[in-house]
Amino acid sequence: MTAHSPGTPGSVERGESGTTDVVLRAGGASWLTVPRSLGSAASTALGTGLLGGALVLPVAVIVLFSGAGWAAVGVVALWMVSVAVGMGFAGALVAACFRVYRIRFSAAGDPPGVCLVRGLGSGPWRPTEEPDRLRLEQEIEEPYAGDPLPATDFLTLRLIRDDSDVCRAVLLPDTDARQLLTALEEALGPAVLLELHVKRTTRRAPRRLPGPRNRGRLGTSGIGISGAGGYGCGSGCSGGGGG
Structure with a gap:
């Protein structure tokens, strides 16, 4: 996984006025x-x-x-x-x-606030009496033994307020979740609760159909889950628990 430059999905960008943007999608905030x-x-x-x-x-x-x-x-x-x-x-x-392209947080030293940057412009600032939560959910599907296909990795970022999603977006496949979490911690400090939830599953191997006529033929199998299910909070979490 590689770090993304400012302005690309999965990056943290500092504004000229001291605000901090979490980039969900490229573009936005313009009639373009x-x-x-x-x-x-x-x-x-x-x-x-x-x-x-x-x-x-x-x-x-x-x-x-x-x-x-x-x-x-x-x-x-x-x-x-x-x-x-x-x-x-x-x-x-x-x-x-x-749709939401960026999540913008107020500058350091200001009262905590957040606004959503959409395609045509920025929404109003919302003071945060209670800290919002930024949750990174990483779903890793690992190959079974002998599987020729590589592992797949999906990273979703969610802004949560009062246990409900304000917005969410799937980030680029090569986004480094822990590197992004570290950048968010450095940029936002205690004003926002940060969470990293990792879910690992193993792709189920296709099973052979029984019977002499079907010997050697592969049966159809869907994607299965083995190992521990559910989300677990990674060691990089700070703040409250998952909602």
Whole structure:
């Protein structure tokens, strides 16, 4: 795992006014979010358009059995696909503009406060009477003996207030969880409670099907969990326990 430079997801960035940003996603806080998100919105619109097209066939059968002709089927199909494309495009663009890109904490020495930086700008400052919690949840799936596939590692950062998520984001796969936790401790101090929860599982090996005809053939197996389950607090935790 490698450390990320400021401004990339999974990094801690100091602002000119002394604020501290925890970066969840690249970009944000600018109208440039709109043109930058057009490509992903178009991809989403294509997917929803295909879904709408898949629903045309059963609807077409119903329309034909009702006595309407193929012209009516064409109108219904065009309407369904257009609505699906429009909803997919608009929904993806709105989500990009209003999702949380950064968590911003007030400067050292100020009353503790936090605000959320979204796609189009920063939200209002919220004084924290009780410390918020930043939780890093690391899920590591290790290979079974003889597994040719490497281990997988997912790191999620959650801002928790009153035992409820304020926001959450999955960070880049090569983010070093303990290095990020150390950077957060140095930047935020006691104003924010920090937690690191690590969950390790082992990928279940595929089992062979019984019987002479199936000898040597591999059966289908889902992803299983072995070893200790649940989240355990790592040694780098400070502050309160998990919620």
